[in-house]
Amino acid sequence: MFSYISKRSLNPTLIGKLFKTPPHRRLTKNVGIPCTANPIHANSKYTFETIERSFSTLDIQSAPSTAKLTMSEEEIRGLMSVFPDIVQDLVETTRRYEAHDLAEWYKKALEYNLPLTNKKNGLITVLAYKSYVKGEELTPEKLKLARILAWCVELSHCVLFLTDDMTDKSTTRRGRTCWYKLDGVGVNAVNDALLFENGIFELLRKHFRHLDCYTDLFEVYFECMFMNISGQATDGIISRRPVSTFDMDVCFSIIRNKSSSNFFYLPAAVGLLLAGVKDHKIFDECKAITFELGEYAQILNDYLDSFGNPDFTGKIGTDIQANKCSWLVVKCLELATPEQRAIMEECYGQEDPQKIARVRALYEEMGMPRVFAEFEEEKYKTIKRKIDQTSVPELYDVFMEILNHVSKRGVK
Template sequence: ILEDLKNIIEGYGQPETFLWIKKAIEYNIQNANMKIAQLCIRTYEELIKSLNLKYSNIKYAYILAWCAEIFNVAILISDDVLDKGNMRRGLTSWPRLENVGILAITDAFILEQIVYALLKKYFSHLKCYTNLIELFREVSLRSACGKHLEFMYTRKSVEEFKRETYNMMAVNKGSYYNFYLPFTLSMNLACFTDPQILTQCLDIFYQIGLYFQIQNDFLDCFGTIENCGKIGTDIEDKKFSWLAVTCMELANEEQKQIMLECYGSKDPLKVQKVKDLYKALDLPSIYTAYEKESYEKTKTLIKQLSNGVPQDIFFDILNKIYRGVF
């Protein structure tokens, strides 16, 4: 893949740009668990078994997996630019590195466009080519819309935080590129595109993606750098988070006033007041109850999948998220 990138970018007469983008990719995947690539490959392998297909396209599955991971790097870099994040996967975030800074914006743009160049080279002769392009475009737009809404809500009063809006933001922001994209890429490569099955899969990914984001929100406040890969700053950044939404639903007028005065403040004392309020409202217990309920609901949806869809893949994703290792 790197050789392909070299040929593409150096073909524009910019070898220095290739070396820079190569560095960006290598830096951002060095601590990655490659979960998106693994999901892409495993889905394809399981589908061709269930459909009794040959392994003739397994090479393409690996290329798609790399496209999905590069796409993921582009999204994460964009996130860190917007959020001014200091840490990512236990390392200094790419935009925070010396000599990177605002240049990270063009890095993210180049990385996403590289995906389309790779798709053209390897898949333009296949029937699924158009679908693959449209999948990346759809997920790119959905992810950007989700991130846009999250960022816009940092400018609003916490009184405007509503659960229905939060749920859609959470799913669009993370579910589509983490789960829906690698799975449906492989489905299209295997020519397995039954609309009914895709709808069933979307319902499952909605639940998984929402659970994944809520877990992320909870760990930002109550987790550690070891299980988050970064220091949580959702309270200071006035993030549109599950904890804040749930808090405002349960709080009395006095407690709501604490949120209005303290949520979004960089003052450590005010941040602690918000954390103390979360504990007073027993949000950790509410989260645990939600976690169990969501897990059981998702298990039921997976068991209802139509024949031909490998349920083990979904159970594997669910169990990894439930254990906090996805």
């Protein structure tokens, strides 16, 4: 999913690589840095590319890694070691239903798409689990179960990416051609997304049905995935409306459902459930903070859609021509003069390259990079303060690791 740089220590050469606009036009102002949950209701043949990249406006020094539980390379290797088992389990499912012709296709789809997800979101599951299960209690068997749950999280993200790429007409995902754009795939990607989604519940049934948390795991996956689908659907509905109707209420409704539930709350919640946590207050606190982190990550993603370098983000931004109700366009409309609003209404949501370029130029003219930087500074401080004051100290390291991860651009 998704290291940042600050306006305090801007390196013109680095900025020129990271962003599409010239350094002299980039950020010049100095900066520093709910719903309730219901817990009741290394040596693999596969390789995964990890790209560290700086996108944020925050000073890399302002988000030191203080967490004891970290998304380390060792943790990633541990997660990857389970990947062959995940593929084998899911492919064997098709054979159990005598869908023999599907087996090879399913294997190909899994091996192409799952490596494109951000394994660090799945690692949140492992870290949340380790926050409560430690020492001799943390057996290899239990740790493997946590990693299987982490891959269920990654599968849920695959569902999002497969459908999102199609609706947004994207061409690349993390530097590789989108699945639906490959020869022989096309609209069949919709069915593949359904296979991935149902694969989650096949894995849960195989590995967790003997545990007390089995029903709770199902319910939290259903809850978060329904929220995600609701956000996706709302995003599509709103994108068919005139840009003049966009506002922050709608924007944040999309963000909360589409991103906040799935990115950070889901992986943390399933890790807690596996660890045997049942206190509703812990889930409430987890949801409150992870939803804030999800908002931060999605708004950053909205910003990078227009101001990120595709060589580093791994995808070409499409929000402008797709008429997306993103944080960036809504904030632009809030600050625009009547003349600037007229330009947005004429050019936003159009496929014409000149109109797309005009919107991007308007963002620059209005100083949207500076506006985002000021927002990011305040958002970071707000989240950091909430983490420092958390009523669940067991999750402090997990929350801080996610915050450091987002502020170094590890999502999406």
